[in-house]
Amino acid sequence: MLTVTLLAKWEGIxxxxxFVCAVVWKLATGEISLGYLLYGDARAYRGASQQTFFxxxxxxxxxxxxxxxxxxxxxxIQDPTHFPDVPNELVVALGGSHAIYLAGKAQSLYLGRIRDxxxxxxxxxx
Amino acid sequence: MxxxxxxxxxxxxxxxxxxxxxxxxxxxxxxxxHAIEYAGLVITFLFGFMILAAIASGKIDISRILEEKGxxxxxASMSRFQLLIFTFVVAISLLLIVVNSHxxxxxxxxxxxxxxxxxxTTYAVSKGIQTGAEDGNGSPAPPPAGGVTHTTxxxxxxxxxxxxxxxxxNPPANAV
Numbered sequence: 001m002l003t004v005t006l007l008a009k010w011e012g013i014x015x016x017x018x019f020v021c022a023v024v025w026k027l028a029t030g031e032i033s034l035g036y037l038l039y040g041d042a043r044a045y046r047g048a049s050q051q052t053f054f055x056x057x058x059x060x061x062x063x064x065x066x067x068x069x070x071x072x073x074x075x076x077i078q079d080p081t082h083f084p085d086v087p088n089e090l091v092v093a094l095g096g097s098h099a100i101y102l103a104g105k106a107q108s109l110y111l112g113r114i115r116d117x118x119x120x121x122x123x124x125x126x
Numbered sequence: 127m128x129x130x131x132x133x134x135x136x137x138x139x140x141x142x143x144x145x146x147x148x149x150x151x152x153x154x155x156x157x158x159x160h161a162i163e164y165a166g167l168v169i170t171f172l173f174g175f176m177i178l179a180a181i182a183s184g185k186i187d188i189s190r191i192l193e194e195k196g197x198x199x200x201x202a203s204m205s206r207f208q209l210l211i212f213t214f215v216v217a218i219s220l221l222l223i224v225v226n227s228h229x230x231x232x233x234x235x236x237x238x239x240x241x242x243x244x245x246x247t248t249y250a251v252s253k254g255i256q257t258g259a260e261d262g263n264g265s266p267a268p269p270p271a272g273g274v275t276h277t278t279x280x281x282x283x284x285x286x287x288x289x290x291x292x293x294x295x296n297p298p299a300n301a302v
Contacts (some may be wrong), residue, residue, distance in 0.1 A: 004163045009225050011167060015174040016221050020214055022181050023188070031189050036201025045257075050134070058204045065208040068241070069215045076219040080226040083219065086237030098248040101204065105252060109259035 040061065042108035045116055053113060058106035064097035139165075195256060205252035212245040 040055035068090055075084035094105040111117055145254060146161050167238070180186040194203035217224075223231055280289055 004167065005228060007164070007167050008281070009228075011174075012221050012224065013172045015171065015178065018175075019181075020218065022178065022213075023191075023210070026152075026188065032192055033189070034192065034207075036203045037192075037204060037207060039201055049256045052201070061204055061208065065211055069211050072241070073215050073219065076222055080222040082223060082227070083235045083238050084228055085235055086241060091237065091240050091244070093266055095244050098208075100245055102248060102251050102255065106255045109255060 023073040028094040040105060040108055042116070043110065045112060045120060050112075053108075055104065055108075061097050064094055068094050074115040195253070195260075203252070205249040209245050209249045212242060216242060 020105060023032070027034065036052065038055060038058045039052050041050045042053055044051045046117075071090065072084065072086065107114075146157055150157055177186065178192065181188055192202040192206045192220075194201050194206070220231070221237075276293060278291055280291075283289055
């Protein structure tokens with residue numbers, strides 16, 4: 001007879017695996033768009049209200065996120081009996097990376113890009 | 127009365143309860159416990175599978191799950207993407223641990239909670255920054271696409287005098 005634990009195990013595998021597969025499939029086919037993932041909006045001073053630019057803050061956050069998530073998943077796969085400990089250095093690195101992203105986003109949306117700010121200040125000084 | 131699925135499910139549940147009570151061997155209290163366990167699992171599975179099937183078939187639209195609010199052209203949001211990655215990583219980890227140890231973890235380490243906390247906080251702060259900028263603290267929100275059509279009909283003036291009609295746009299369309 002099918003035991004409760006076996007049933008719960010397969011139920012979890014089917015549901016969580018199904019959700020992951022559905023999202024990954026939609027990402028792979030482009031139904032969930034990843035366009036402009038590494039591009040941010042910035043305040044513009046002339047003409048258009050906003051401008052789009054390649055954001056290095058987003059790029060470094062993507063790298064750190066993928067690295068930390070991959071590291072954690074590999075740790076679990078190697079020893080799937082308990083949640084592995086996360087080194088403090090890794091947590092600090094991830095927090096710093098996210099802080100840089102947020103600071104960059106706030107700066108670009110509220111003040112504009114640094115090069116635009118500098119040129120604006122130069123024009124005012126002349 | 128109109129929902130036939132509800133009444134069919136209720137009838138099926140009552141029939142199943144009678145079958146378990148009369149024909150399944152064992153103590154009555156054990157049978158009740160097992161019946162509740164199996165019923166809970168089946169209901170949870172059907173509920174989850176219904177949502178999963180709706181997502182897969184497109185009935186529940188998740189195509190804009192990563193879209194950043196207010197961005198031109200609907201660009202993907204990095205904060206949403208990293209939250210999705212961390213949620214999936216922790217969910218898969220929990221599943222692997224439960225499947226291998228046949229038990230729910232006794233404690234969730236602070237490191238896992240910190241990872242999820244950093245991820246969720248980044249998403250929340252990012253959303254706050256975006257919304258604050260759109261509300262006028264930073265760059266203004268782009269004007270809605272399309273034009274405005276304004277039609278005024280007046281009666282012809284008596285005595286040959288003219289009619290003056292002035293329309294202003296406030297704020298100007300090219301305001302920065």
